[in-house]
Amino acid sequence: MKTYLTSQIKNVVLLGSAGSGKTTLAEAMMFEGKVIDRRGSVDAKNTISDYTEVEQLYKRSIYSTPLYAEYSNHKLNIIDTPGADDFVNGVISAMKVVDTCVMVINAQAGVEIGTQTLNRWAARNKKPVILAVNQLDHEKANWENTVESLKQSFGNHVVIVQYPLTAGEGFNGFIDVLKMKYYTFTDDNGTRVENEIPDDEAERATEYHNALVEAAAEHDEQLMEIFFEKGELTEEEIRTGLSLGIKERNTFPVFCLSAKKDIGIKRLMDFIINVAPYPDNGNVFETEDGATVPCKADAPASVFVYKTSMEQHIGEVNYFRVVSGTIKEGIDMVNANNGTKERLSSIFVSAGKKREKVTEMIAGDLGCTVKLKNTKTNQTLNVPGVDSKYVPIIFPEPKFRTAVKAKNENDDEKLSELLQKAHQEDPTLIVEYSKELKQTILSGQGEHHINILKWGLFNNNKMDIELFAPKIPYRETITKIAAADYRHKKQSGGAGQFGEVHIVIEPHIEGSPDTTMYKIDGKEIKLSLRGKEEVNLDWGGKLIYYNSIVGGSIDARFMPAILKGIMDKMEEGPLTGSYARDIRVAVYDGKMHPVDSNELSFRLAGRNAFKEAFKKAGPKIMEPIYEVKVYVPAEYMGDVMGDLQNRRAIIEGMESESGFEIIKVRVPLAEMYKYSTSLSSLTSGSATFSMKFLDYQQVPSDVQDKLLKAYEAEEKDE
Ligand SMILES: Nc1nc2c(ncn2[C@@H]2O[C@H](COP(=O)(O)OP(=O)(O)O)[C@@H](O)[C@H]2O)c(=O)[nH]1
Ligand SMILES: [Mg+2]
Structure with missing residues (x-):
């Protein structure tokens, strides 16, 4: 070519x-x-x-x-x-x-x-x-x-x-x-x-023609003038005008x-x-530094990879656009995202699996190459000395979520590698091992999306997987102030263990002042704040830890152990074992033993005091809430709304847009399992939706009861 x-x-x-x-x-x-x-x-x-x-x-x-x-x-x-x-x-x-x-x-x-x-x-x-x-x-x-x-x-x-x-x-x-x-x-x-x-079409054709000419003239003053003067534009002028209008x-x-x-x-x-616009008259490639790189053949060469795929008999193929400059086969380039030196030993033009080698390719063209070491979708390659890194493609949030495991346990590691590869080929497939849920969670754009992946794993990699309902990442928190004293004591043979802590806990509300005086069951607890630690929890929210020990009732060296004990329970909440969040804890008193007190004792005392206080503090389970936008033809509106209401959705807004309805709702994630599939069957595949995480919200009490029961049953099983 x-x-x-x-x-x-x-x-x-x-x-x-x-x-x-x-x-x-x-x-x-x-x-x-x-x-x-x-x-x-x-x-x-x-x-x-x-x-x-x-x-x-x-x-x-x-x-x-x-x-x-x-x-x-x-x-x-x-x-x-x-x-x-x-x-x-x-x-x-x-x-x-x-x-x-x-x-x-x-x-x-x-x-x-x-x-x-x-x-x-x-x-x-x-x-x-x-x-x-x-x-x-x-x-x-x-x-x-x-x-x-x-x-x-x-x-x-x-x-x-x-x-x-x-x-x-x-x-x-x-x-x-x-x-x-x-x-x-x-x-x-x-x-x-x-x-x-x-002849009998002349009138209609002329009408459309005039509308076309007007539309063309609209975008340019010079064309407008010509149009007013002559009441007509040449074919060439029409093209010029349309070209401007289309671009905008x-x-x-x-x-x-x-x-x-x-x-x-x-x-x-x-x-x-x-x-239609030429490559140098439309698409502007922006770098992450905010610069724009013009599409010019004589500029330093730079390419952007928009697709990476595994092809039979060939391996990995990277598809790119030459953003600027000219690339020749054998060119050495550097991956701007990870520094890897890459040689494009061959450059191809492709039509499906048919590929034709070319010797060079100029700014604006699309091509592909093979055998790169470490380059994937969304990365930039530049000639040495240039460090443009193009703004990556932003993919939509996932809207289908499932747990996955290999049918054969021995395949776990291989599966995780294959899923990583799948993500690199298709960034809308997201895989994450959740320590919290102890499940591998696979997310994508729909059930079909995941099923095609499953098909490929089985047919191309002999990997049989099982998909099942994913757990929900619940959170636990408290709604009231409560106090607890806990003494950990063990004196059976050998060295003893002793630690006693008195704590008060309260809900943490960002920005509200530190409390210095509590009234619990008619008893006043006054705090003198000696130290304050703010823990940003990995799973969202905060734990605020106050040291209010006076008179040395607990040595300062035991304070970190108590915090550790509290964190044990924050990580495995007292209600259902979910992460806890947004809690303030003040340790204001306690006791030590001159011989038997050690870190372990205080860690256990802290853990149990926290657990007791937590249970008295109006504990609540929180669930993740998503904002869901459903786009639906008007005729299915009623069915879709009814279904959403069954999913505990709260309607936030509705609008009509060119004959279609858009429904905006807040829905708990727990109610969204396989929603894409239900919506599709409700509307014969004519609707679509998007979803994104909003925040955590307390679950209604009937849901909380159900979750507590389920947790109890699970505990018994184990
Ligand atoms: N009658 C008719 N059928 C078409 C035409 N174009 C595509 N089809 C049929 O419509 C179906 C879907 O076509 P396809 O090209 O796969 O659609 P895509 O999903 O948009 O790629 C196939 O059965 C095609 O044969 C057309 O111009 N006329
Ligand atoms: Mg098609």
């Missing part, structure tokens, strides 16, 4: 709901781009993009796949992505390195929740969106409804560039109001005839397609090449 200049490269990602036709469109683009001479189909399991075994098994995309087409003296880099929420990783990482999004809309369904979610990601990444209405040949295609839904979602900024004469089974062409031509297709392989617009996300042009029949593909590709 020849070397393409920055001015000959366009980078696009194909976005769209599952089943809208992205993979089929990618196949058609590669066919028109002469990368393949026969088109495969998703149903025949022979597309270039869905080439992995698991994708063919499920007949859908699971990973993002970098592809390309050579067309009209340009290299069009295309990243095909999965539509399902579960695999959003591939979408978000691709979005970082492309300059334009092609949003594929299924003409049977119009805008779907998935379309909206993806457009939000595009907006967050400031990426232009071209709207490609696909499946116009399908008997259920509905052009009018689709356009209506586009207008609802994308507002007045939707601009029709093409419209079909007959959507549905007879679909064989469209009127293009930029070219002002009527294109018809004579076969299913893109053979096209350019016709004049039929102020214009969303609409195209007509049947990816399956290769109708409209060439015009879409022409438009991308003529109007």
Whole structure:
């Protein structure tokens, strides 16, 4: 392949709901781009993009796949992505390195929740969106409804560039109001005839054309002037204007397609090449220091890795964008994130598993390399002497959580290695061994996401895993003031043990002043604060420890031992063994024995005094609360709300956005197990949600009773 200049490269990602036709469109683009001479189909399991075994098994995309087409003296880099929420990783990482999004809309369904979610990601990444209405040949295609839904979602900024004469089974062409031509297709392989617009369509076509011209003129004063003067713009001027509007996300042009029949593909590709931004005119790569690095061929070379994957027979492949400069095969670079020296001994252009070696690659281009030592997704490689480190891709919070273990106990270590690798390939898979819960917790974007991982572990690594309900990281705290005296004494043979401590405990509220006087059961306890220690607990919250010993009733050297004893119980709360938090403890009196007192005695005395006081202090179990946002079509609103209420959700707000409802609630984590699966079955897969940790909150008393009983039963078992 020849070397393409920055001015000959366009980078696009194909976005769209599952089943809208992205993979089929990618196949058609590669066919028109002469990368393949026969088109495969998703149903025949022979597309270039869905080439992995698991994708063919499920007949859908699971990973993002970098592809390309050579067309009209340009290299069009295309990243095909999965539509399902579960695999959003591939979408978000691709979005970082492309300059334009092609949003594929299924003409049977119009805008779907998935379309909206993806457009939000595009907006967050400031990426232009071209709207490609696909499946116009399908008997259920509905052009009018689709356009209506586009207008609802994308507002007045939707601009029709093409419209079909007959959507549905007879679909064989469209009127293009930029070219002002009527294109018809004579076969299913893109053979096209350019016709004049039929007389009876002239009026409608002109109307759309005028709207297009106005939209183009809107973004530039000079164009505006020309438009006012002549009432018209040339094709070239229209392109210039649209180009500006698209870049600002102020214009969303609409195209007509049947990816399956290769109708409209060439015009879409022409438009991308003529109007979508070049790599140096859109995507700005920011470094962690806040600098921006321009996309320039003659600058020092620097690449950003957006995808790392394990490929059969090859091993690890790193996919990157050349952010600046020119890389030649054999180039030595340094990983800015970990300092590793890396040599890119070969550089490839890839279309699925098909790879072609190239000798060099210029700023703005997308490629891949193999055999790097220690480089992964989200890392930067620079030529020596440059230390740009690009802002990493921010992945969404997990929303599915499960406990995992190897079926065979001997595999534990191997499993943990494999899960670490899985995380490096897909950062939205998060694995963590929780000391607290004594479980390995695996989190991801949905049940399907985790099941695909399970499939891969079993089929590629012979690792059989078991998934089960994860424990909830409860916390314990107190709600009242309480006191306890505890004497630890042991005098059976040998050296004795003796330690006695008197303590008061109270809830810790950040910012409230230290207490110096307590009244407990009519008894006054006055404190003179001699020392104060603030322990920031690893699991959140605080323990405040006061030394109020007067008259030397306990030696200062025993104070740390008492704190240790208290921490023993903070780590294994007196109620259910969960971590305790937000408590103040004052040791104000006690006793020593001249011979038998030692650290162990005071540690045990501290532990037991704390445990006793804790139980008298209105102890409460706290649970993690998440903020959950559910995006749902209006028709399912009632069902979804009812289900949320059963999950102890507290409604925080509701709003409508372009025909969809957004429900914002606070929900205990304990009620969210497999929520993605329930929501999907409640709404036939048309809803989505996000969740993020908010805070801890006391559980209602009936829930507390249940948890205490469960803990008791568990203790008995052990
Ligand atoms: N009738 C029709 N079917 C299509 C078209 N494009 C894709 N399909 C079918 O829709 C299904 C999903 O297509 P696919 O490309 O996998 O969608 P993706 O999930 O967006 O990648 C497959 O059965 C395709 O054959 C089209 O233009 N017309
Ligand atoms: Mg696909």
